[in-house]
Amino acid sequence: MKTYHFIIKGEVQGVGYRITAYMNATRLGVNGTVKNLSNDNVEVFAQGDENLIDNFRKYLKMGSSMSRVDEIEENVLDRAKFEDFKVIY
Template identity: 40%
Template structure:
């Protein structure tokens, strides 16, 4: 089950993408993370539901320098998810 997660707040320039890569790999999830032009971070993840929900819960806090205001999720059924987890360029 692929899921799109959008994290809003002070989440760019604080190591959020590198942190997300570490968390996703620790949970055995596949997918990617990137910064968006509006200042948010976008993550597409795929894996077992328990691990997906754990990742979303971790995103509420993020790395220590982040200030997360909102985390929203939506299905990402049409998204092609790579094996492993990668950091992508900003969009």
């Protein structure tokens, strides 16, 4: 299973972006993590089959109702399996 690493740029901190990503990931069955970075971006690791990741990617682009996503960097990594999806504080 592939692990996807996303860096989300824009107005994505303090606007409910992480909890929205968490809710969408758990609803879709995507495992991984989401956390704020010190440079005002958000980092997401996501694992799931290709269809789930395609759907999750769409939600990452939409963000929360108060966020603004300007850009998403994406890489595919070889990484240990995640058991669930967590918000990292």
